[in-house]
Each structure stands twice: as structure tokens, then as C-alpha cells.
Amino acid sequence: MRQILLDTETTGLRVEDGNRILEIAAVEMINRKLSAPERHFHMYINPERDSEEGALNVHGLTTEFLADKPKFADIARQFLDFVAGAEIIIHNAPFDVGYLDMELGRLGLGKFRDHVANVIDTLAMAKEFFPGKRNNLDALCDRYEIDRSNRVLHGALIDCELLAEVYLAMTRGQDSLLIDFAGGDDAAGGAGGRRQRSGSLRIDAPSAEELAAHQAYLDELDKIVKGSCLWRTLEPKSDTVESAA
Incomplete structure (x- = not known):
């Protein structure tokens, strides 16, 4: 640039x-x-x-x-x-x-x-x-x-x-968006293949334990609001089913 x-x-x-x-x-x-x-x-x-x-x-x-x-x-x-x-x-x-x-x-x-x-x-x-x-x-x-x-x-x-x-x-914080992750198993999708590349950015998929903790947190929110919390209305149906499986 x-x-x-x-x-x-x-x-x-x-x-x-x-x-x-x-x-x-x-x-x-x-x-x-x-x-x-x-x-x-x-x-x-x-x-x-x-x-x-x-x-x-x-x-x-x-x-x-x-x-x-x-x-x-x-x-x-x-x-x-x-x-x-x-x-x-x-x-x-x-x-x-x-x-x-x-x-x-x-x-x-x-x-x-x-x-x-x-x-x-x-x-x-x-x-x-x-x-x-x-x-x-x-x-x-x-x-x-x-x-x-x-x-x-x-x-x-x-x-x-x-x-x-x-x-x-x-603009120092922008440096994290410009890091080149090329090289090494970790950058290419090591650690069980959870890490994916999107341009120069890295996306970490949540583990099964993290998904379970997320669902438990939403359950607590449901109890507080005595219904479905806002996140439930925004959450894709497929994600909910997969995480509950």
C-alpha cells in the first residue's frame, strides 16, 4: 500500500x-x-x-x-x-x-x-x-x-x-491484521486442523468444550430472562443442533 x-x-x-x-x-x-x-x-x-x-x-x-x-x-x-x-x-x-x-x-x-x-x-x-x-x-x-x-x-x-x-x-493495533502466518504446521492448519486461513487472517474454530460452555452460558441467560435470550434468536439453527449433539 x-x-x-x-x-x-x-x-x-x-x-x-x-x-x-x-x-x-x-x-x-x-x-x-x-x-x-x-x-x-x-x-x-x-x-x-x-x-x-x-x-x-x-x-x-x-x-x-x-x-x-x-x-x-x-x-x-x-x-x-x-x-x-x-x-x-x-x-x-x-x-x-x-x-x-x-x-x-x-x-x-x-x-x-x-x-x-x-x-x-x-x-x-x-x-x-x-x-x-x-x-x-x-x-x-x-x-x-x-x-x-x-x-x-x-x-x-x-x-x-x-x-x-x-x-x-x-494505528499500531492494525499490525495484527497484517501478520503473515505462512510457514509451519501451526499456520497451515496444525493443532488438529482447527486453524484455518482466510487471506492473511487466522480463524480458530471453537473446541467441543468451548461450545458446551457457550451453550451452558446461554442456558443460564434463558433462566434469567425466563425465555430465550437475544443470542438464541440470532444463533443459526444448525449451529444449535450441532453443538447440542
Whole structure:
């Protein structure tokens, strides 16, 4: 799976005020492993305007530094070729996607989502995992004990690298779905043939003792509700007959 961690820096907070992108970084990750640095995309961009004071204090990229850098129109095709068809991971995706939509729209290149497989918003994920807590990138780095000592000013490239670590930490539980069980009798259906393969997942069929314990538990539930518990109504008839045999 090809995923790309993406971040932008802009001249201000509101795209509606005519602000522009002045830095863009896209870090490639293949099968949950970062690619070599030469496979990343990183560009400083001449935004053709000054940064707002608040934004300048955040990223530190002055008008003078950006004056000789390419304009977005000069790098748009290269950028779209890099992200084409990938799954994009962004922290606070509506912000970055809004700016990308604006820049692409100015060039008649459609919407950002038209060019990629889909967009994952790690801020939305974090709000589900940690409701009511601070969920900016700094807070998540601290929560997952990720070193951010090099992040003095916000920069798109370093933010992407930190976001990669945060995303992997947030989705750590998914690793169990990606384990390759190939090799050995245990993976191929050893231990009495109870273990079966379904893609890369493993299904353990219940033993006779486990089935009997399950039925005994349901019997107790039936007594409590003085009838048939909900599970009985959902349980396939064949399973009930086989387990009772």
C-alpha cells in the first residue's frame, strides 16, 4: 500500500483571505515503512505575497527567502504526479486540502481528491481516540513519546516525518491484521486442523468444550430472562443442533 504523509505551510490561516501555499512536503510510506529521503517530495514555493505576521512567526519563511523559489504553477504537475493514486494522510486535512483545492483550481486542475485514492485525517482520528484532549501534533507526539526536539519552527517536512510516527502509533493495533502466518504446521492448519486461513487472517474454530460452555452460558441467560435470550434468536439453527449433539 502506498501512503503519503502530507503537510503544507501557508501565508496565513484563512484561504478566504487570499493566502497561499509557500511550502509543501509529501513523505512516501510503503507498507507502513518510510521510503528513502530521495523518494520524498519537498518544495519551497514563492506565494507571490507576504505572509501574515502570525503565520511568519510559526514557519519563519520570509518573503525574501521565498522570492527566487518556483511558483505553485511551476511545480503543480510534478506534485500531482507524485501523489497520484496514493492514500494521503494529513493532520487537520480540511485546512491543507482547502489550500490545495484553491491552488489547483487557479490552474484548472480540479480538486485535490480527484487525483488521489482517499484522504485520512489524523486529527479526526485523534479526536475519536482522545475526546476532550489536546490533539495537535505536538500533543500527540508527547502522548506517544515521540521525540520532537528538532521542531523549533513549524516546517512541512519535519511535520510530515513526525506525523508518520504519530500515525503508525495511532494505528499500531492494525499490525495484527497484517501478520503473515505462512510457514509451519501451526499456520497451515496444525493443532488438529482447527486453524484455518482466510487471506492473511487466522480463524480458530471453537473446541467441543468451548461450545458446551457457550451453550451452558446461554442456558443460564434463558433462566434469567425466563425465555430465550437475544443470542438464541440470532444463533443459526444448525449451529444449535450441532453443538447440542
